[in-house]
Amino acid sequence: MNKKKNINSHSILLLITVGLFILLYAAGYFMYGFGANAKGFEKLQNFLDIFRTNAALICIACGMTCVMLTGGIDISVGSLVAMDCMILSVGMENSGISPSLLVPFVLLIGVVFGAVQGYLIGYLGIQPFIVTMAGMFFARGMTAMICTDQVNITVDNWFKQVAAVKVYMPFELGAVVNKRGVKMVPYVNIPVVIALVVVVLVFLMLRYTRTGRSMYAVGGNQQSAALMGLNTKRTKMITYILSSFLCSIGGVLYCMNTMCGTTTQALGLEMKAISSAVIGGTLLTGGVGNVFGSFVGVLINGTINSLVSFNGELTKLGGTVPNVVSAFLLFLFIMLQAVFAKLRERKQ
């Protein structure tokens, strides 16, 4: 009984999000999946491609969700990803360092970066927006300090080999025979697998560990949480460490997808992560939200991009049209959520 009540009061936004994702995907399916208009939207590979292009974003959105649960925000993630990619590519390409050393180093940087931000936010009580904005400036500037040019990874090592691995769907699910008669089995790559594992781990962490539940408590009402005996300062610090750590994992995955490092990489990724979490039903005020919702939020963002690129007319108008369309769809989602929330309020 208790579980049912829980679903009713907290998960309505998540249900809306999942419903809207299905609606959006169905719209794409009917527009570009049938008859003369069939362009491949109906194929399973198209669905999996949304995962492939957004594997890093899934990881980052998980961290962002945790931060937003505590009522904070982390806008340093995009720059941190750029810095990670730059370290990885410069390290491997120019300095010839083994990725077995570089990848742990990048993850360590994430932890240290998060610890500094977390200390300033949790223990010194500075607003998260300011601290992470400074973090954003710092990471972006460091990226330019390491190298100002684009560095492509061409060295053949395990990092490149892992990135090239294809994980095929079991039982040849959704396999298509192409014109040459070759059977094409849909696949994902290693980053997607890692991202999905991260989602499950963070979900379990938030639901079943003391730290995870403390995050909800701190975001819900910090004073009550402190009076209850929770160490709110430590919880906040842990949250930011987790966010930066997940972001570094995301950075490694991002680098696996792009195989290069530039100073303008992942610009605006933080906003994508925030909008994914918000579409997924996480409140910026804290206390309410779910990692699974953010995951679906990333998928919705990916579907929007996919829809815009499938529509030839929109892409013809110029590179900026997808931005307008995404913003308009974001607006629609937000309004729908607001209307649903108001209706629920009236019912109670």
Add this chain to the structure above:
Amino acid sequence: MDWLKKVSKKPLFLPLVSVFLVLIINVVYDAIQGNYIFEFLKFELKEGALYGRIIDILNRGSEAAILAIGMTLVVSSSAGTDISVGSVMSLAGSLCCMLLAGFGVTHVREIGDLQMPIFVGVIAGIAVAGLCGLFNGFLVAKMKIQPMVATLIFFTAGRAIGLLLTNNKMVYIHLEQFKVFGGKLWIFPTPTVIAAACILIMTLILKTTSLGMYVQSVGINPKASRIAGINSVAIILLCYVICGLFSGVAGIVATSRIYSADSNNIGLNLELDAILAVALGGNSLGGGRFNLAGSIIGAYTIQAITTTMYALGVAKAQAPVYKAIIVILIVVVQSPAVKAYFAHRKAQKEGGLAVAGRS
């Protein structure tokens, strides 16, 4: 030491100290370089305009200062930030240039080629920015959507709409009459004059009406203010409209400075500078009491940091690293925990009951 204690209690004390710190760095740098140590304070008349590093800071910081006025009200009334101001600036500039040149035209060199008088374009630009503010305000005040999410819409779309308006091209308005907004007025740089006018108007409005008090009361507790008879929805809406209008003004200044509509670069990252200015000015980003003068000092502090770094020979792409470190230092000094620590020490010294808890 008594006067020092009194002064350090004033809300503007720490923002002013940060400005002085930045200026001292300049003095030390000049001394090391063997220049006249007050080099940066020096200003002279060059080609009929004031010239000098201080003037440059005042001039370049104008847009951020204009934005900081609106941002202060938004932060104070709704405990949230308007991240769309940079994009809206760019949109206002694009619309203004598009109206003046006509759709698809990229160059205007003669006054006769203008499609309409300059003031119509300028007012239309500011008006469209006001409309963006109205939209943001509607979402925040009426639909109760978190400010950052609501303004995320125009953050994403503003620049893109601007590019659509100018047909994906740069529009140049090579006219002295248009360049004046970003150029000079008599001997003063016009952006400085415009910023001063904006600050003056806003201060007068806040002093002569009870808007300031209403904004603070709504920011502290919207429900309680509604019960007390304040239309909190209207107040928040008004704050966002004012913020939009000011971003329009800043957009026109930025456009006139380079006499072209460069949708991709106008106001880029300026929303962050504006928010930072509000925080550096000692305002809480959690809403409530605000301090307009602090925000404006904050905006000029950021510009002073930037100008100083360029003077020190830091490359543009690497400047953010130092900027981040300086900003963190300034905010740490102003942070509640550090303040509480000093209050605690003082209380211990006086032997009284240490009441200042560390928050």
